[in-house]
Amino acid sequence: MKRWIMIAAVALMAIPAAAQYQEAYPSYIQVNGRAEKEITPDEFYLSIVVNERESKGKITVEQQQKEMIAALRKLGIDIEKQLKVANMSSELFRKRSSVTTAKYQLKVAAAAQVSKVYEALDGIGISNVSILRVSHSKIDEYKEQVRIEAMRNAQQSARTMAEAVGQTVGKCFYIYDSNSDVMPAFYNNAVMTRGMKLYAESDAAAPEEEESLDFKTIKLRYDVQAKFVLE
DSSP, rough: OOHHHHHHHHHHHHHHHHHHHHOOSEEEEEEEEEEEEOOOOEEEEEEEEEETTTTTSSSSSHHHHHHHHHHHHTTTTOOOEEEEEEEEEEEEEEEEEEEEEEEEEESSSOOOHHHHHHHHHHHTTTEEEEEEEEEEETHHHHHHHHHHHHHHHHHHHHHHHHTTTOOOEEEEEEEEEEEEEEEEEOOOOOHHHHHHHHHHHHHGGGGGGGGOOOOOOOOEEEEEOOOEEOO
């Protein structure tokens, strides 16, 4: 009962405000604006897992790590800036054999380099490489551009509709930013791994005919709702 009384009280309080609102802007138009943009990623985050079980205990994780770092450096990768340890663990089995797993995260700046990393690591017996995510170095800048474009789209829609009835659009007195933000691109790592392997083994990997893997674009989408005075 108390809840309904509170709701009724709030509604009564809102009536004068609504009346003043309507009096201030007796004629207005409400529109939705949308803008989208697709961006080709220039940041690729890869997961690399080094496990002694892959080498049947013949090669330690430490040894594989040294080979991995050497291979990546040959590709021109800055180990200190682009490679970091994600996780390390040790499991004890019934036969008292200790198995250590090391997980790393590698950041590269080109799609072509993704396949080169896979090829280099696969060549030293490290094949557990997958894509964590992709991004862009100027993602925040692009977000702002798309948000502004969505608002401009709303304003243009209002103008078009107002002109259809012989009126013009005045100032905007209400904006609701229903931000959808980034539409992430998800990758089927099993498919991407096969794709990287085929790419690495094909003639397309030759420097004179080098092509990049086909990655999904990053999709940015913003929606806004706005109200403009009709004059």
